[in-house]
Amino acid sequence: xxxxxxxxxxxxxxxxxxxxxxxxxxxxxxxxxxxxxxxxxxxxxxxxxxxxxxxxxxxxxxxxxxxxxxxxxxxxxxxxxxxxxxxxxxxxxxxxxxxxxxxxxxxxxxxxxxxxxxxxxxxxxxxxxxxxxxxxxxxxxxxxxxxxxxxxxxxxxxxxxxxxxxxxxxxxxxxxxxxxxxxxxxxxxxxxxxxxxxxxxxxxxxxxx
Numbered sequence: 001x002x003x004x005x006x007x008x009x010x011x012x013x014x015x016x017x018x019x020x021x022x023x024x025x026x027x028x029x030x031x032x033x034x035x036x037x038x039x040x041x042x043x044x045x046x047x048x049x050x051x052x053x054x055x056x057x058x059x060x061x062x063x064x065x066x067x068x069x070x071x072x073x074x075x076x077x078x079x080x081x082x083x084x085x086x087x088x089x090x091x092x093x094x095x096x097x098x099x100x101x102x103x104x105x106x107x108x109x110x111x112x113x114x115x116x117x118x119x120x121x122x123x124x125x126x127x128x129x130x131x132x133x134x135x136x137x138x139x140x141x142x143x144x145x146x147x148x149x150x151x152x153x154x155x156x157x158x159x160x161x162x163x164x165x166x167x168x169x170x171x172x173x174x175x176x177x178x179x180x181x182x183x184x185x186x187x188x189x190x191x192x193x194x195x196x197x198x199x200x201x202x203x204x205x206x207x208x209x
Contacts, residue, residue: 023037073100144162178192
């Protein structure tokens with residue numbers, strides 16, 4: 001499935017120097033949402049804080065085809081302290097939403113609608129240009145499996161993410177029974193007599209002998 005880039009991204013690509021980046025949003029149970037991006041410092045975008053990971057965050061290839069295919073991806077975060085690994089193991093993650101965005105800096109400024117800036121570690125702010133957004137969602141799916149590789153001081157976390165299209169491959173089991181119908185609509189009595197009429201013989205158009 002093809003995807004259209006925003007006008008701002010298309011314009012930025014034409015510049016002599018561009019600074020592309022990825023941003024990842026992991027939506028855990030409320031209110032825990034983790035937002036990371038592949039730059040340095042904290043990116044304030046549309047009222048949300050995206051924490052910079054530099055080259056420690058790696059996003060695998062995002063595949064899209066003309067056919068309807070559920071192609072997933074993987075996220076790898078390296079240099080993770082041991083105490084953070086223990087938190088990752090405790091947090092329910094399977095089936096939670098993961099969004100991946102592609103953004104671009106042009107002329108050293110992020111093109112977007114609302115006021116935003118990059119907050120550096122020393123407290124300095126780099127203001128971002130007020131223009132049409134240069135961030136595009138390129139993938140959305142469900143967190144699936146987490147693999148952790150431990151080293152003496154730090155660890156590497158690899159998270160596989162399924163495409164939302166995987167839902168098309170899951171069976172939808174439904175029964176034409178009164179019990180199943182009432183599990184969806186408790187007051188619906190439309191299927192109450194389904195079982196009783198299965199083997200019922202009806203006389204139509206003539207008197208019974």
